[in-house]
Amino acid sequence: MMNTKEQELQVLLVEDNPADAEMTMDALRQGRLVNQVQWVKDGAEALELLLGRGDESAAVARRLRLVLLDLRLPRVDGLEVLRALRADERTRRLPVVVLTSSHEEVDVVRAYDLGANSYLVKPVESEAFMAAIIELGLYWMLLNKAPGDTK
Amino acid sequence: MHISAMTKEIRDPAILTPTAEAATGRAEVQRQEALIKTGALQDAIFNSANFSSIATDAQGVIQIFNVGAERMLGYAAADVVNKITPADISDPQEVVARAKALSAELETPITPGFEALVFKASRGIEDIYELTYIRQDGSRFPAVVSVTALRDAQDAIIGYLLIGTDNTARKQVEEEQKVLDQRLRDQQFYTRSLFESNIDALMATDPRGIISDCNRQMEVLTGCTRDELIGSPFKNYFTDQERAEASIKQVLSEKKITNYELTARSRDGKETTVSYNATTFFDRERRLQGVFAAARDITERIALDLVLKQKNAELESANKELEDFAYSVSHDLRAPLRAIDGFSRKVVTGYGERLDEEGRRLVQVVRDNAQRMGHLIDNLLAFSRMGRRELVLQPLDMDAMVASVVEDLRAAEPTRSIEFACAPLPCARGDAPLMRQVWVNLLGNAVKFSRRRASAHIEVGGRTQGGECLYWVKDDGAGFDMQYAGKLFGVFQRLHREDEFEGVGCGLAIVARILQRHHGRIWGEGKPDAGATMHFALPLAPADDQASEART
Numbered sequence: 001m002m003n004t005k006e007q008e009l010q011v012l013l014v015e016d017n018p019a020d021a022e023m024t025m026d027a028l029r030q031g032r033l034v035n036q037v038q039w040v041k042d043g044a045e046a047l048e049l050l051l052g053r054g055d056e057s058a059a060v061a062r063r064l065r066l067v068l069l070d071l072r073l074p075r076v077d078g079l080e081v082l083r084a085l086r087a088d089e090r091t092r093r094l095p096v097v098v099l100t101s102s103h104e105e106v107d108v109v110r111a112y113d114l115g116a117n118s119y120l121v122k123p124v125e126s127e128a129f130m131a132a133i134i135e136l137g138l139y140w141m142l143l144n145k146a147p148g149d150t151k
Numbered sequence: 152m153h154i155s156a157m158t159k160e161i162r163d164p165a166i167l168t169p170t171a172e173a174a175t176g177r178a179e180v181q182r183q184e185a186l187i188k189t190g191a192l193q194d195a196i197f198n199s200a201n202f203s204s205i206a207t208d209a210q211g212v213i214q215i216f217n218v219g220a221e222r223m224l225g226y227a228a229a230d231v232v233n234k235i236t237p238a239d240i241s242d243p244q245e246v247v248a249r250a251k252a253l254s255a256e257l258e259t260p261i262t263p264g265f266e267a268l269v270f271k272a273s274r275g276i277e278d279i280y281e282l283t284y285i286r287q288d289g290s291r292f293p294a295v296v297s298v299t300a301l302r303d304a305q306d307a308i309i310g311y312l313l314i315g316t317d318n319t320a321r322k323q324v325e326e327e328q329k330v331l332d333q334r335l336r337d338q339q340f341y342t343r344s345l346f347e348s349n350i351d352a353l354m355a356t357d358p359r360g361i362i363s364d365c366n367r368q369m370e371v372l373t374g375c376t377r378d379e380l381i382g383s384p385f386k387n388y389f390t391d392q393e394r395a396e397a398s399i400k401q402v403l404s405e406k407k408i409t410n411y412e413l414t415a416r417s418r419d420g421k422e423t424t425v426s427y428n429a430t431t432f433f434d435r436e437r438r439l440q441g442v443f444a445a446a447r448d449i450t451e452r453i454a455l456d457l458v459l460k461q462k463n464a465e466l467e468s469a470n471k472e473l474e475d476f477a478y479s480v481s482h483d484l485r486a487p488l489r490a491i492d493g494f495s496r497k498v499v500t501g502y503g504e505r506l507d508e509e510g511r512r513l514v515q516v517v518r519d520n521a522q523r524m525g526h527l528i529d530n531l532l533a534f535s536r537m538g539r540r541e542l543v544l545q546p547l548d549m550d551a552m553v554a555s556v557v558e559d560l561r562a563a564e565p566t567r568s569i570e571f572a573c574a575p576l577p578c579a580r581g582d583a584p585l586m587r588q589v590w591v592n593l594l595g596n597a598v599k600f601s602r603r604r605a606s607a608h609i610e611v612g613g614r615t616q617g618g619e620c621l622y623w624v625k626d627d628g629a630g631f632d633m634q635y636a637g638k639l640f641g642v643f644q645r646l647h648r649e650d651e652f653e654g655v656g657c658g659l660a661i662v663a664r665i666l667q668r669h670h671g672r673i674w675g676e677g678k679p680d681a682g683a684t685m686h687f688a689l690p691l692a693p694a695d696d697q698a699s700e701a702r703t
Contacts, residue, residue, distance in 0.1 A: 019490030026497070101485045103532060104478075105540075124485055124525030126493035126518075 010141070012060075013039045013068045014046045014081065015099075020122065024068065024099070027133035043076030051088050061090045066140045069116075071100040071107055079110055086115040093147050095140055203284075203294070203315040206301070209308050211236035211265030223294075223317055225287035236265040237313055242283035242291065249280070269311045272298040281318060293318040351445040352415075352425070355432070358441050360385045360399040372425070372446065374417035385444075390414040390422060402429045402442045415446065424450050474535040481528040481535070488528070492521040523655075527643065530657035534642055537664045542582040549576035549622070552583075553611055556590045560598050568606040569598060576613040579620040579689045585665045592658040593624045593685050599652055600683065601628030618691050619671075625684040630677040639675050662687070 011028065015021040018041075025037050040046045046069075050061055067085070071078035078098065085091040097118040098111045108119050120136060123129045196204055196217070203220035207213050213235060216228040224240060231240075238246055243263075250263035253270055261270050271278035278298045283291050294315040301310040346353055352368040365380050373380060373388045380388075386395035391413065398411050407430040415423045429444035495518045503511060550573070557571050579586075594609070601607035604627060613622040631639075631646045638644040640663040645656040659673075662685075666673050670690050677683035 017486050017490075019493065020486060023489070023493040101482055103536070122485070122489060124489050124492060124528070125522050126489065126496040129489060129493060 010035060010063065010065045011037045011068065011137075012046065012049070012064055012066070013037055014041075014043065014073065014078065015039065015068070015070045016041050016073050017070075020070075023126065023129060024133055027130045028137050030130065031134040031137045041074075043073045043078060043081040046081050047076060047084055050091055051084060057090075061094065064094060065146065067094060067096045068099045068136075069096055071098060071102055071111070079107075079114060082111065082114045082116060095144065095146055097136060097140065099136075201316070203313075205237055205313045205315070206310055207236060207265075207269075207313070208310045211238065211269070211311070213237065214310060220315075223286075223292070223315070224284060230287070238265040238268055240285055241268065242285060245283055249282075268296075268313070269298050269300070272300045272311060273308060275300070282315075284315065293322045295321075349445070351447045353443070353445050354380070354385065355440075356385045356399065356442045356444070358403060358439060360396060360442070363441060369446075372415050372417065372423060372448075374419050374421070388415055388417075390416050398427075398429070399442055402431060402444075403439075406431050412449070413446070423448055424453055470538060474538040477531055477535040478539065481531045484528050485525065488521050488525050492518050492525070495521065527655050530655045530661075531642070534657055534661050534664060537585065537588075537661050538668070540582075540585065542585070542668060544580050544582060547579055547581050547583060547586055549578060549586075549613065552587055553590055553594070556587065556594050559591075560594055564598060567598075567602070569601070570606060570608050572608070572610045574610075574612040576611070576622060577615045577620045579691075581669050581689060582665075585668070589662050589665050589687065592662045593687075596658060596685070597624050597626035597628065597683075599628075599654070600630070600647075601626045602652070604628065615691065619688040620691060621686060621688050623684055623686045625682065627682040630679050630681045630683045631675075632679050633677065636675060636677075640673065659685075 013021060013024055015024065021039050021041075025039065028037055038049075040049060046067075050057055050064075069078045069081060073081070076084075078100070082096055082098075085094060085096060095117045096115070097120060098107075098116045099120050099122060100107065101122050102108075103121055111119050118136075120132060123132060196202070197215065198217065199219050200222055201219055202217075203223045204215065204217040205213055205220050206215035212233060213231045214233070216226065216231050221227060226240075246267050247263040250261045250267035253267060254261045257270070257274075261267055268282075269278075280296055280298075282294055282296050284294045285291050295318045296313055296315045299312045299314075300308050301312055303309045347366045349366060349368060352366065352372040354365040354369050355363045357363050362380050362383055362385050365377060369380060370377060375388070385399065386392040389395040395413055398408060398413070401408050401411075407428070409428045410426050411429070412424060412426050415425055417423070425446040426449045427444050427446035429442050432440050432443045434440055495514050498506075498514050499511060499518075506514070553573055553576065557573070561569065594611070597609045598607070601609065608627045610625040611623070612625075613620060615621070629647060629652070635646050638646060640659050641656075642660040643656045644660070645654065659675075663673050666687055666689070671688050673685065673687040675683060675685045
């Protein structure tokens with residue numbers, strides 16, 4: 001589901017679980033804060049999209065305001081994705097929020113060490129889950145000021 | 152020869168002093184005095200009641216049988232004089248034995264009879280011997296008999312004098328002495344056999360550490376004989392001689408040592424780890440004699456300790472694996488649950504109008520249960536985290552910790568009337584976040600289960616006792632039946648129905664696991680509707696948990 005209206009792309013969701021992905025996108029839309037969400041199902045796909053060769057990747061990275069990154073991913077896992085993003089000039093300052101089921105302290109510490117901007121544990125209860133995603137979208141899309149923001 | 156003749160011979164001054172005519176007047180006076188004296192002596196001998204004096208003719212027939220003989224032997228002189236020989240009143244077996252012995256000794260055949268009693272005397276040999284006399288009534292007594300030959304002027308034997316004393320009293324003393332000696336030997340043997348049969352290697356050393364005695368086990372331990380061991384330095388038989396020597400010094404300065412571990416090395420190189428106890432020992436005058444030591448072979452115990460340690464490590468690692476498993480399983484279970492709950496919700500929000508009330512209720516049941524399962528998983532995760540977390544031990548201010556937990560609980564229940572009575576608590580060492588969790592769960596339970604009281608009373612107390620810090624939380628809430636006390640600390644074990652008190656049954660399991668990791672313990676007591684008291688204990692000086700956590 002490659003986006004054609006490039007200027008509208010604002011959130012990249014990296015999530016292998018389709019149910020979680022659908023609920024996340026539901027919540028983001030319900031908050032009416034995100035015009036466009038792109039969903040990729042594993043780490044390799046995410047890196048391909050953001051750090052691939054050619055102009056298109058650079059264009060995607062430029063339009064992005066936020067990456068929602070799961071940690072347990074097939075092929076390249078979330079922490080590897082984060083490490084690669086932080087190592088690349090184009091995505092070094094890109095806000096990345098880890099969105100995961102893992103409570104593990106080790107994961108939290110490693111995520112922050114690798115430069116995550118936030119770490120959110122997905123609640124099981126759907127109301128709590130929806131509320132968390134909406135608040136997250138509100139904060140990162142409206143309140144947070146990122147480098148190069150014009151508004 | 153007759154008794155009168157013999158008496159005459161002895162008394163006749165001519166016989167005693169054949170050269171009387173040649174003597175001076177002064178000598179004569181002396182002689183007279185001697186004669187008087189001689190007569191008095193004879194009277195004394197023949198009338199002595201304590202010596203039996205028996206004189207015989209050369210053939211042994213009794214001629215004189217004095218008062219002492221009559222008293223000792225029970226015969227009247229008339230019964231024996233000119234009738235029998237002393238052999239007839241002697242133990243015949245002894246007479247036979249004496250004859251045999253003398254025959255062998257003097258290499259000449261001697262007749263078992265009177266000859267055996269006087270043979271030596273007849274040859275001019277002084278003879279004193281022990282003999283059993285037989286009284287007239289057949290009873291016996293031991294006697295010591297001295298035999299002298301009586302000779303005439305030509306030196307021919309005219310008879311024998313047998314002077315005897317009753318030896319009974321001396322024999323008795325000898326017998327008693329024998330018994331005492333035997334008893335002493337038995338006692339020594341008993342003491343020695345205790346020493347020898349001891350399972351420990353025992354040794355005594357002098358104050359310089361030179362072995363002065365040891366038992367059989369010590370020979371086994373060292374592979375050396377007792378003769379080699381005694382007189383050699385104690386330290387020679389241990390791998391660490393310096394440490395062995397130090398132990399002797401320590402005993403001398405502190406009077407004793409206990410459980411001192413040393414490794415003995417036997418002659419063939421076999422090493423045995425021993426634990427030994429030793430004390431100083433003294434003689435009757437309280438003078439220091441040296442050190443008495445008992446060394447016990449603890450090789451087996453050490454091996455068992457090692458096995459125990461390994462088993463413990465295996466168990467701990469199995470525990471860990473289980474917790475890791477619980478973690479990853481519960482982690483993976485969360486995603487589908489989230490989907491069940493989330494999509495059920497989507498049914499309600501997106502299609503609720505097309506469902507009737509029953510349909511909406513059914514979807515709600517699905518959601519309730521998904522959420523409940525989520526709580527179960529969250530608690531399982533929390534429980535497994537307790538086992539996985541690395542402990543950071545530090546001194547804990549329990550008073551402050553309890554105060555802060557109480558404050559949080561009050562804030563969460565602003566409408567309830569709860570009276571907390573917190574007595575001063577002893578400080579302990581522990582992991583701060585985990586110990587706080589212990590108080591949160593225990594106090595949280597007390598608050599929860601006293602909900603039905605208009606005004607709840609919760610007491611917190613503690614004291615140190617027997618190397619432990621003891622703490623307790625007492626409430627006046629719903630309590631529990633002691634017959635289910637065993638279920639208090641199991642995972643997902645509940646003693647109340649969910650519609651009475653919410654919860655998944657993990658709180659006390661988590662507390663128990665935290666205390667277990669602190670080498671502490673927990674127990675509870677309660678009564679239905681009369682409240683519950685939960686006690687826990689932490690060691691005053693907890694073993695360093697870090698070591699066992701190092702491999703995580």
